[in-house]
Amino acid sequence: HLTDVSLEAVVSTQSTGGLSMGTMVCGWDKRGPGLYYVDSDGQRTTNYMFSVGSGSTYAYGVMDTGYRYEMTVEEACDLGRKAIMHAAHRDAMSGGVVNLYHMKEDGWVKVSQTDVSQMYYQSLDEKK
Numbered sequence: 001h002l003t004d005v006s007l008e009a010v011v012s013t014q015s016t017g018g019l020s021m022g023t024m025v026c027g028w029d030k031r032g033p034g035l036y037y038v039d040s041d042g043q044r045t046t047n048y049m050f051s052v053g054s055g056s057t058y059a060y061g062v063m064d065t066g067y068r069y070e071m072t073v074e075e076a077c078d079l080g081r082k083a084i085m086h087a088a089h090r091d092a093m094s095g096g097v098v099n100l101y102h103m104k105e106d107g108w109v110k111v112s113q114t115d116v117s118q119m120y121y122q123s124l125d126e127k128k
Contacts (some may be wrong), residue, residue, distance in 0.1 A: 022052040026103045033103065055087030055094035062086050073102060077111050081119065088116040 021040045028034070037050045049067060051059040062083040071079070081098050088094040098119065100111040 024050050024052055028103065028105045033105075051083065051087070053087070053091075053094060055091030058090045059083040059087040077102065081112070081114065082123075085114075085116050085119045085123070089120045 023038050025036045025038060026034065034046060035048065035050060037045045037047070037052065049063055051057075051063065060083075063079060066079045066082070068075075077100055080100055084098045084100075088096060088098070096116045098112070098114045098116060100113070101108045102111050
């Protein structure tokens with residue numbers, strides 16, 4: 001709780017110069033895993049799945065289609081990669097690399113770092 005409350009306090013007191021911000025924060029506490037979205041006003045929302053940024057509508061389309069409650073870690077990672085790849089491919093401001101992390105009770109683990117163009121053209125080849 002301390003980290004997300006602190007982030008909320010910092011964000012709500014900082015001037016964003018007219019820019020908006022949305023960030024996801026994840027972690028693990030005595031209640032279990034948690035995922036939060038914090039916006040420019042310092043508002044905090046919790047849910048099981050978020051997408052932020054200019055490409056988020058593309059990512060949500062993929063996530064809404066492929067999400068199931070009882071996914072394995074591997075299935076969730078594959079869905080996350082696919083969602084980010086589609087968002088980054090369709091939205092020029094989303095960047096070109098998928099950095100994927102898995103949050104565990106004892107900390108995070110870097111799962112992969114993949115070039116979006118490589119993933120996209122590989123997915124096209126798989127459709128042939």
